[in-house]
Amino acid sequence: MEYRNKLVLAPMVRVGTLPLRLLAADYGADITYGEEIIDHKMLKCERQVNDFLGTIDLVEKGTGSVVFRTCAEERSRVVFQMGTSDAVRALSAAQMVCKDVAAVDINMGCPKSFSISGGMGAALLSKPELIHDILTTLRRNLDTPVTCKIRLLKCPQDTVELARRIEKTGISALAVHGRKVPDRPRDPAKWNEIADVVAALSIPVIANGDVFEYDDFQRIKDATGASSVMVARGALWNVSMFSPKGKIPWENVKREYVRKSILWDNDLKSTKHTLKEMIMHHSCLELPEGKAVIRSENLEHLAQLYGEENYFQQVTKNRGVFGGG
Ligand SMILES: Cc1cc2nc3c(=O)[nH]c(=O)nc-3n(C[C@H](O)[C@H](O)[C@H](O)COP(=O)(O)O)c2cc1C
Secondary structure, three states: OOOOOOOOEEOOOOOOHHHHHHHHHOOOOEEOOOOOOOOHHOEEEEEEEEOOOOEEEEEEEEOOOOOEEEEEEHHHEEEEEEEOOOOHHHHHHHHHHHHHHHEEEEOOOOOOHHHOOOOHHHHHHHHHHHHHHHHHHHHHHHOOOOOEEEEEEEOOOHHHHHHHHHHHHHOOOEEEEEEEEEOOOOOOOOHHHHHHHHHOOOOOOOEEOOOOOOOHHHHHHHOOOOOOOEEOHHHHHHHHHHHHOOOOHHHHHHHHHHHHHHOOOOOHHHHHHHHHHHHHHHOOOOOHHHHHHHHOHHHHHHHOEEEEEEHHHHHHHHHHHHHHH
């Protein structure tokens, strides 16, 4: 996969499932990351071809819950992001999906205690040997491109030194979130420190942090020298921000999102969580819409809430005919 001059949907837990990824691509995203999935969880799954929906699913054995769902349409641009603290486990997990995705990415930036206590996410940033072990193991054993996503270290020289070591593992690109581990989302992203990494590496660097409008793509490229840009919150709040034609009203985006969730039979928890995040940003969960989303027990309820009952009936009826179910 080519990583230069790309607009990228960032990995987002519970949010970056198939409907949002496809919608982001419809509006103009070139590369779309899935939510982080922990290697332990993947190893409890099996890969299933879902002829009914036309998808490939990683399904948890025993519970039947879909941990990752993808389809042919996004095969050339979807990045599978994994949380890991062990090279052998990471490889076994990556081998389950590598044929179905465009690249495998390792999360080295998550500051949440769940990740850190498991030695994953940002915990890796202080273990360069382990980073090397994980990335070289994946690189040597997979035909699929391997990348990783880091945060900034305490001082810019340390970030650059780590980035150089990472580059030597032969990965295809490095995403840099311009915040340090203790920084909160409201703290401004340090584009100048991303620029230091871009200047020091030859592989593509994907700049990430505080991009909310289409014009910000050019601003962060100019400020960092990176040719590719990754967006999380800006896309969550209105995924049409990827469009060069300008954003469309978020009410319309929300309905498109519900339709895609219906079409791909998305996990209800993921759809509800994503809608709640959108509503919280633009309005308030205490209002009737927010309460109705929280109460909804299935995708049909959400279809009714957003005036998409006909679409729901049509999609499920066709599945009945073509899927035999
Ligand atoms: C809801 C949400 C979920 C996230 N989940 C992940 C994740 O699974 N993996 C990851 O590497 N980063 C995750 N992040 C961090 C983003 O990918 C990104 O690095 C960060 O939000 C900064 O980008 P932004 O300023 O465009 O929001 C998440 C962020 C948000 C808002």
